Amino acid sequence: MASVRIALVLLLASSAVMGAALSIENESLRVTADASARTLRLTHRASGRDFLIAPLPGGVTNLSRLPSPAHPVFGRGQGLAWDAPDGSGADLMVFGGLPFALLQPRLRHTGAEPRVVRQIEVLSARLEWGAEPSALKSFGTGGLLAVDKNPGSYTWLAVVEPASRRGMVCAWLTQERGSGVLFTPLGDQQVGLQARLDYGRLRLEPDTTEPLETLALGWFDDARFGLEAWAEAVARVHRVRLPPQPTGYCTWYSRPHGGASDEKSLATLVSFAATNLAPFGFSVVQIDDGWQAGVSTNGPRRDFSQARPGGPYPSGMKAAADQIKAHGLVPGLWFMPFAGTSYDPAFRDHQDWFVKRPDGSPYETAWGGTCLDMTHPGARDWLAANARRMARDWGYQYFKMDGLWTGTATRQQYINAGFKDDGMGDAVFHDPRKTNLEACRDGLRLVRQAAGSNVFFLGCCAPQNMRSYAAAIGLVDAMRIGPDNGPAWKSLLRGPTFDSRHYFLHGRVWYNDPDPVYARTDLPLHHARLIASWVAVSGQLNLSSEWLPGLPPERLEILKRTMPAHGRLARPLDLFENDPPRVWVLADTNPPAAAHRLVLGLFNWTDAELPLDLPSDRLGLDAALEHAVFDYWLDAPLPSFTGRLTLRVPAQSCRVLALRPHTGRPCVLSTSRHVTQGMLDLAGEAWDATRSTLRGRSRLVANDPCELRILRSRQPGAARVTLAPEDERAGTRYSLEEKDGLIRLRLLAPRSGEVGWVVSFGT
Secondary structure (H helix, E strand, O other): OEEEEOOHHHHOOOOOOOOOEEEEEOOOEEEEEEOOOOEEEEEEOOOOEEEEEEEOOOOOOEEEEEOOOEEOOOEEEEEEEEEOOOOOEEEEEEEOOOOOEEEEEEEEEOOOOOEEEEEEEEEEEEEOOOOOHHHOEEEEOOEEEOHHHOOOEEOEEEEEEOOOOEEEEEEEOOOOOOEEEEEOOEEOOEEEEEEEEEEEEEEEOOOEEEEOOOEEEEEEOOHHHHHHHHHHHHHHHOOOOOOOOOEEEEOOOOOOOOOOOOHHHHHHHHHHHHHHOHHHOOOEEEEOOOOEEOOOOOOOOOEEEEEOOOOOOOOOHHHHHHHHHHOOOEEEEEEOOOEEOOOOHHHOOOHHHEOEOOOOOEOEEOOOEEEEOOOOHHHHHHHHHHHHHHHHHOOOOEEEEOOOHHHHOOOOOOOOOOOOOOOOOOOEOOOOOOOHHHHHHHHHHHHHHHHOOOOEEEEOOHHHOOHHHHHHOOOOOEEEOOOOOOOOHHHHOHHHHHHHHOHHHEOOOEEEEOOOEOOOOOOOHHHHHHHHHHHHHHOOOEEEOOOHHHOOHHHHHHHHOOOOOOOOOEEEOOOOOOOOOOEEEEEEOOOOHHHOEEEEEEEOOOOOOEEEEEEOHHHOOOOOOEEEEEEOOOOEEEEEEEOEEEEEEOOOOEEEEEEEEOOOOOEEEEEOOOOOOOOOOEEEEEEEOOOOEEEEEEEEOOOOOEEEEEEOOOOOOEEEEEEOHHHHHOOOEEEEEEEOOEEEEEEEOOOOEEEEEEEEEEO
8 A cells, every 4th residue: 555645746747848837726815826836825805915835846748727616506617728748737716706715636546456445645834924933823723823833723723913813824626535633834934835635445447537626725814704604515515414403312321220220210300301301492312322232341342223121111112212202302312323332242243344444453442342344245234123123113203322432443432633643554354445434424425324314313423533523523412522521620611622722513514412511519510500690692502411300490590591403603703822722702694784793702711810911802892882791601791892891701610691782772681581682582673763662572481481682772661561562471571680790581481472561661
């Protein structure tokens, strides 16, 4: 097997048009291939900045313009093409509306016998900044690092100037067969960029040309927008259509009924959750590891065809699912789709189902066991039968699929974030034409097809080996981005640390799963509010793993006020300054711009009090306007501010603030229903100046008091409330008081639904 270097530094050079420069461009970028200067140059059109330059030493026999290249998603564009003497080459294209240049290499094999290639270097270039490398940061799957400390990033990478957020985004648009990795070497005080494809075993048949994966390159005044644009492009290419985001419960960490729980405990919990939490958006109960049969001395049992005899579910897994569904909730089940145990009696007569090492022994990995070969018909039939049984026969509509790296037949490298060499290619598949990623992707497609369209698919977890990160794109609805967490402080930080790095994937490519939130009584109250508020404001997948019936009301209240997901775009303000970021901005763009509603999540991950000084324009606010502030967990207004917000956040704590401008008319500043303070429950509000009335509709949960905190905004006269006649007849009640400069309207409805209200001002 071989490594192949077909980098731009070797692909481009003296062309058939020596002395000429060819250019292509769209609204964002200009790409120039200059044969006489022997350079390829990428330019950001708005600023005129050249941000990437690749030298062109030699080896190309032809450089030409592509006549209106067509892409199945992005339409027609402009392109350049080049070829080497052996027929290898690349296309470089731009398309209208896409702020990236797309590079797609192709590899030609002219030999008479098949050839196997392990990795291919696609790009080696330098980045142009006009700034010292010490002023830049490399932001990738391994975190926010100095460029010379970046071990390599899987799939995507940004090089940024933290103070301005300007930066270059380089990311793989496709990874159907190869795992893309990116590096930022530093030499002679210049930041380099290297893009490589790891295939493991890419088999090239005689006299064939193989198109490789597509790389996207772009420059952005705010690299956050570049990462978001790339994620949106990936979603379009893979035709991602995410189902509604669930909220619920995982049995694994629950005390004293953790692991897979058991029949009796599950019945108690499901009944409690259906009564007390389902009205607030709770929807899923997922059974974790421990229900399945099998034997193992290396990790979990792996016979997922049946419940373990003598195990926690003697009535069977269908009965457990039926019990959950009987309470109107969605049943979920944990399993490892691509993991088996070669010495388990269930697999004794099927040793050919397993991926092999070169010596013929089963490919075994730590905790994951022996890897089922997704290129073998028998192994595929076994997996399809299991997925079909779980979904169609037993009735599970939520799959938590663990150990995904076993589908790629690579080493377990937990915790894997930045690049680690895993020797990909040391596995032998039944079908030698399939690469590691291709086998895993085929397996995930098989699971989806066998289970059916009404199942929610959660992948778990990327840091076991980040090869599964690329393998799962477009094929799972959610992904555990980080490692297992826990209620202890350092473990609690894992979700915010890992998931914040990937915030731009959430709601676009998949839903990020940070692992559960915790509200148990031995957890400090400020920690419980911190983790639940971070999940709620950032919008991540929200599952708890507590013995819910045992939570006291004040702890259960935290869960109620942070579910369900808001479904909007939340951004970390300081993504390129702090890891994890401390400031999250959630904007509601439904009201008119003058009545812009903003929620700030301020999170202190440190052991000392955190002072914050936030300029209005950095928050996206009009610096000339005075803004009112309400602190959700403090349940009190803070002093209004103009131009900048200054405050302190206690150690290991959070503050969640609602902000609205003073516009001279009354408006709803905050509500008590949800930590996002009106974004979920305020269906609408309108001020009628001629009648001096504020009219609105609120989505209420039955028998759950909801308070509206209304800014009077110097409106004179007494405030009076009337309800919509139909709501009054239904028994909805209200109370009204003025406190701390706010009108507090409390609503209580006997049934869930929208309630109409009017606050009138007058003598």
